[in-house]
Amino acid sequence: MGVQIRRSGMYVMGLIISANLVGCSTEQIHTEQAKQVPKQLSGETASIDSSGSQTPTSKEEVVDDLDKAIVETRHFYTGPPHSPPPVADKIAYLTFDDGPSASTRKILHILKTFGARATFFVIGTETSEGKSLYREIAADGHALGNHTYSHDYNRIYKSPEAFMKDVRKLDRLLEETVGYRPDILRFPGGSNNHLSRKAGGRDVMSKVTAEVRDEGYQYFDWNVSSTDAAAPVQERDMIIDSVLSASRGKKRIIVLMHDNTYKTTTVEALPIVIRKLQAAGFHFDTLNRSSFTFQFLTP
Numbered sequence: 001m002g003v004q005i006r007r008s009g010m011y012v013m014g015l016i017i018s019a020n021l022v023g024c025s026t027e028q029i030h031t032e033q034a035k036q037v038p039k040q041l042s043g044e045t046a047s048i049d050s051s052g053s054q055t056p057t058s059k060e061e062v063v064d065d066l067d068k069a070i071v072e073t074r075h076f077y078t079g080p081p082h083s084p085p086p087v088a089d090k091i092a093y094l095t096f097d098d099g100p101s102a103s104t105r106k107i108l109h110i111l112k113t114f115g116a117r118a119t120f121f122v123i124g125t126e127t128s129e130g131k132s133l134y135r136e137i138a139a140d141g142h143a144l145g146n147h148t149y150s151h152d153y154n155r156i157y158k159s160p161e162a163f164m165k166d167v168r169k170l171d172r173l174l175e176e177t178v179g180y181r182p183d184i185l186r187f188p189g190g191s192n193n194h195l196s197r198k199a200g201g202r203d204v205m206s207k208v209t210a211e212v213r214d215e216g217y218q219y220f221d222w223n224v225s226s227t228d229a230a231a232p233v234q235e236r237d238m239i240i241d242s243v244l245s246a247s248r249g250k251k252r253i254i255v256l257m258h259d260n261t262y263k264t265t266t267v268e269a270l271p272i273v274i275r276k277l278q279a280a281g282f283h284f285d286t287l288n289r290s291s292f293t294f295q296f297l298t299p
């Protein structure tokens with residue numbers, strides 16, 4: 001019965017927000033989403049049509065095409081300068097996946113209130129509200145990271161090429177919107193997710209992680225989960241307790257949370273999480289390609 005309720009809840013969410021999927025750390029949720037988000041809706045969020053499939057006829061054209069391909073695949077970071085390495089003893093990197101959403105401004109407000117900076121691993125949205133939110137995240141001094149445009153496992157994990165195509169689509173959108181392409185990335189489901197195997201085979205994640213590195217990105221999993229993806233709406237106190245208990249004994253923590261319209265308890269937990277982490281001696285910082293990382297799978 002519980003499962004039935006959740007499934008129908010997820011279906012409604014899928015209809016409303018299409019690509020703004022809920023968790024990225026819980027395979028079960030994504031499995032259900034993958035089944036339930038109607039194809040035509042998820043298709044709207046990413047049109048990965050193969051272009052450039054014409055066969056070049058001369059040597060010159062071949063070289064020309066190769067040049068274009070090289071320019072297209074090389075990644076340059078042109079964003080704001082990264083802050084110097086933190087000197088604090090204990091650093092917390094709060095991360096919010098899957099936004100922007102109707103929760104984004106609430107999260108930004110809380111972060112501002114506490115003077116805490118964080119990292120938002122965003123997905124693609126073409127709405128003017130979504131674009132405003134990308135800008136507000138950047139304007140508040142938080143880091144933007146690429147979480148793929150479509151967040152659609154079946155699409156992105158078909159091959160390293162399919163993955164990069166989706167990543168670049170979001171890169172272009174962010175560049176148009178906030179003026180730069182991020183060089184940090186989080187894989188939907190994390191670098192060790194098994195759902196990718198259905199789309200791209202057993203070793204697709206080792207290929208994709210290597211490709212992402214070659215393309216100039218640094219990727220980040222997490223060493224502290226808020227568990228807010230373990231249920232459609234996790235209990236607030238469970239989120240707080242999970243973060244605190246997993247943070248104990250660590251000096252660098254990357255905390256997984258979600259920026260999602262329906263994850264109201266993440267927003268409710270956030271001020272308490274920040275206060276308690278501060279009380280435990282943590283300072284907050286944004287992720288950048290040279291900061292501490294935690295990776296489940298290294299290429």
Ligand SMILES: [Zn+2]
Pocket residue numbers: 022023024025097098147151187188189
């Ligand atoms: Zn996600």
